Structure formats: C-alpha cells, structure tokens
Amino acid sequence: MTFSRPGPLLTARDLRKAYGPTNALDGAEFSIQPGEVVAVMGPSGSGKSTLLHCLAGIVPPDSGSITYDARDLAKMSDARRSTLRRSEFGFVFQFGQLVPELTCVENVALPLRLNGSSRKDAERTALGWMERLEVDGLKGKRPGEVSGGQGQRVAVARALVTGPRLLFADEPTGALDSFNGDRVMELLTEAARSTNAAVVLVTHETRVAAYADREVVVRDGKSRDMERAV
Amino acid sequence: MSIGHTLLGLLETGPRHGYDLKRAFDEKFGHDRPLHYGQVYSTMSRLLKNGLVEVDGIEAGSGPERKRYAITGAGVTDVERWLTTPEKPEEYLQSTLYTKVVLALLTRRDAAEILDAQRSEHLRSMRIFTDRKRKGDLADQLICDHALFHLEADLRWLELTAARLDTLRKAVTR
Numbered sequence: 001m002t003f004s005r006p007g008p009l010l011t012a013r014d015l016r017k018a019y020g021p022t023n024a025l026d027g028a029e030f031s032i033q034p035g036e037v038v039a040v041m042g043p044s045g046s047g048k049s050t051l052l053h054c055l056a057g058i059v060p061p062d063s064g065s066i067t068y069d070a071r072d073l074a075k076m077s078d079a080r081r082s083t084l085r086r087s088e089f090g091f092v093f094q095f096g097q098l099v100p101e102l103t104c105v106e107n108v109a110l111p112l113r114l115n116g117s118s119r120k121d122a123e124r125t126a127l128g129w130m131e132r133l134e135v136d137g138l139k140g141k142r143p144g145e146v147s148g149g150q151g152q153r154v155a156v157a158r159a160l161v162t163g164p165r166l167l168f169a170d171e172p173t174g175a176l177d178s179f180n181g182d183r184v185m186e187l188l189t190e191a192a193r194s195t196n197a198a199v200v201l202v203t204h205e206t207r208v209a210a211y212a213d214r215e216v217v218v219r220d221g222k223s224r225d226m227e228r229a230v
Numbered sequence: 231m232s233i234g235h236t237l238l239g240l241l242e243t244g245p246r247h248g249y250d251l252k253r254a255f256d257e258k259f260g261h262d263r264p265l266h267y268g269q270v271y272s273t274m275s276r277l278l279k280n281g282l283v284e285v286d287g288i289e290a291g292s293g294p295e296r297k298r299y300a301i302t303g304a305g306v307t308d309v310e311r312w313l314t315t316p317e318k319p320e321e322y323l324q325s326t327l328y329t330k331v332v333l334a335l336l337t338r339r340d341a342a343e344i345l346d347a348q349r350s351e352h353l354r355s356m357r358i359f360t361d362r363k364r365k366g367d368l369a370d371q372l373i374c375d376h377a378l379f380h381l382e383a384d385l386r387w388l389e390l391t392a393a394r395l396d397t398l399r400k401a402v403t404r
Binding site: 043186190205206207209210211212215217224 | 356364378
C-alpha cells in the first residue's frame with residue numbers, strides 16, 4: 001500500500017487582478033501546506049494585500065485559479081465561500097476589528113455565536129482561547145478600555161476560536177511597538193502551530209516575517225518564493 | 231568585548247579561582263564563544279601586573295596550585311570608568327554588501343539577484359535567532375534581540391538599495 005504526501009492546503013496559480021489601469025496582481029503564484037506559516041512581504045503597493053484578499057476569497061481575481069483543500073474557490077457560490085470563511089478561515093487585521101460595543105469575551109465568542117453556538121458554550125470556549133493568549137483577565141472589558149497589544153491578542157483569540165485550518169493575518173503587529181509586536185507574534189504562531197493551522201502572514205516588517213517558516217516576496221504584482229529561489 | 235574588564239567586573243562580585251571565572255564568563259557572556267583557559271590566565275597575569283587584581287589565596291591540591299583572585303581598589307575604579315564611558319557607535323561605512331552591489335552594476339551582473347540572495351540569508355539568520363529567543367531565557371532574549379535589530383537594519387538597507395538600483399546603476403556606470 002502506498003500513501004501519497006498530503007497536498008497543499010491552498011494553491012493559487014497565475015492570479016491577475018487590475019484596479020482600473022493598475023495591475024495589482026500580475027501572474028502571482030502561492031502555495032501553503034497545512035500547519036505552515038508563510039510570510040508575504042513586499043514594498044507598499046506591491047500587491048501583497050490584494051493577494052491576501054484573493055486567497056481568502058474576499059476579492060475575486062480577474063483570472064487565475066485558487067484551490068483550497070482540492071476545491072476551486074471561483075466555482076463556489078458566494079454563500080458557500082462565506083461559510084468557508086466563517087468556519088475554516090480566521091482573520092487578524094491591523095486595526096479596528098473588534099466590535100466596540102461588545103466586551104472582549106463577547107468579541108472572541110462572536111464567530112461561534114454566528115455559527116449557532118449557545119452563549120454559554122461560545123463564551124466558555126472563548127475564555128479558553130483568551131487564557132492561551134494571556135488576556136483572560138480582560139474578559140469583561142470593552143475594546144476601548146484595553147491597550148493596542150492586548151486588543152490584538154483578543155483579535156488573535158477571536159480568529160482562532162473556531163479552530164480554523166487557515167489564518168490570514170494582515171500586518172497584525174503594524175500598530176504595535178517591538179515588545180508588544182513580538183509577544184503577539186510569539187502567541188499567534190504558538191497557538192497556530194499547536195492546532196496545525198496554516199498562517200498567511202502579510203507584513204512589511206522583517207522581524208515579524210522571521211516568525212514564519214518561509215517567505216514569499218511580492219513585487220509589481222508578481223510573487224517569488226524566496227526559499228526556492230536561492 | 232573587553233575580556234579584562236568583564237573578568238574584573240565578575241571579580242567585583244567576590245573573589246574567585248580562574249576556573250570559576252571562566253565558568254561565570256561562559257555562562258553569562260560566552261554563549262557562542264566560550265573562553266579558553268589560556269585567555270583567562272594570560273588576562274589575569276596582566277591584571278595582576280597592573281595592580282587591578284591581587285592573589286587572595288592559594289589552594290594546594292593534587293594538581294597544580296589554584297590561585298584565588300580578588301579585585302583591588304584600582305580595579306574597581308577601572309571597572310567603574312569602563313562601565314560609565316559610552317561605547318563609540320559603529321559607523322558601518324565599510325560595507326561588503328555595498329561593494330558587491332557596486333561591482334555587480336559595474337560588471338553588468340544582476341545586482342537585484344545578489345540583493346535577493348543576501349536578503350534570504352539574512353532572513354534565515356533572523357529565523358534562527360527568533361527561534362532561539364522563543365526557547366531561551368531572558369539573557370537569550372536580550373542577546374538575540376540585539377542581533378535581530380542589527381540584521382533588521384541590514385535588511386532595510388537591502389530593500390532601500392533594491393528600490394534604488396536603477397538610479398544607482400546610472401550613477402556608477404556614468
């Protein structure tokens with residue numbers, strides 16, 4: 001009996017995306033294995049955020065293919081893509097992702113509530129993730145009452161609470177100082193590795209990229225896998 | 231690093247034998263480069279000669295005699311002066327990377343490839359230090375952060391240079 005190697009979790013081929021006359025993506029390629037942390041780097045305006053948005057099914061590319069777990073993202077209905085994003089993907093952004101009216105634990109529990117969990121179950125699971133991210137002490141506070149670094153850790157807990165197989169992080173430490181940024185990255189990569197979640201990490205900071213297993217550089221809408229290039 | 235001043239500083243916390251000094255040095259400062267015994271003894275001879283340490287006692291054993299060293303008043307003054315004098319910042323004006331980029335442009339090679347390869351090598355080092363920092367104690371974190379910030383500065387230079395290659399090519403091949 002032979003066993004085949006597990007294939008990549010997500011693969012993108014020849015992605016093209018234009019905004020008016022600007023080619024944001026011009027034949028970009030990308031691939032990530034289950035449990036792998038890949039940093040996407042590149043100068044401002046290089047197309048790295050567009051790449052992330054296409055990979056996550058938020059923005060459709062003009063052409064090219066994106067395959068997630070052997071399924072073609074372009075052939076899915078909007079509803080199916082939304083369900084996929086909610087149940088199998090997690091997201092962490094730089095700013096403004098927590099709902100200001102909700103407490104921190106309600107914010108973390110929100111994706112589970114949207115997926116139909118009871119309040120009690122959702123908040124119990126949420127609190128478990130807040131403990132792992134060392135922010136359980138903030139459960140009753142609202143986002144406006146916590147620091148930037150604490151808020152990002154709450155956001156990471158919320159991104160991981162549904163047990164996603166793929167986490168998208170767009171400049172997750174962009175608004176933090178080195179100390180808090182390092183702590184967020186340590187906890188984020190530790191938590192992702194412990195659940196075998198893959199992470200697509202968009203960053204312009206090399207210190208942050210150093211937490212990844214591998215680096216892909218985007219320049220002028222084209223991507224280049226630096227490990228395989230050398 | 232000034233080994234003499236570091237050993238003197240360690241002696242200020244209390245008298246020690248040469249072997250204990252080496253062990254304390256390696257534990258705190260010699261992560262990647264432990265001291266040789268020869269370095270300890272030659273440094274101690276020099277410090278003795280200059281009156282910065284004195285022999286506090288000699289233990290006779292089955293092997294060679296073991297001298298115990300203690301810092302003198304002059305030694306404490308010397309450590310104090312060294313600690314409070316700011317180090318001259320490195321100027322980093324002699325950069326091999328700069329030379330390689332300019333020569334690549336002059337000889338019409340692909341300078342962008344050279345910068346990319348260097349960038350990958352730097353990131354590989356950063357990954358190793360980040361991993362060591364994650365697994366290590368506070369001392370490891372401090373020493374790795376120092377290395378990481380320097381590598382990061384190099385990487386910023388590599389990126390800036392990559393962005394300026396066209397202008398630089400015109401300037402050096404004029």
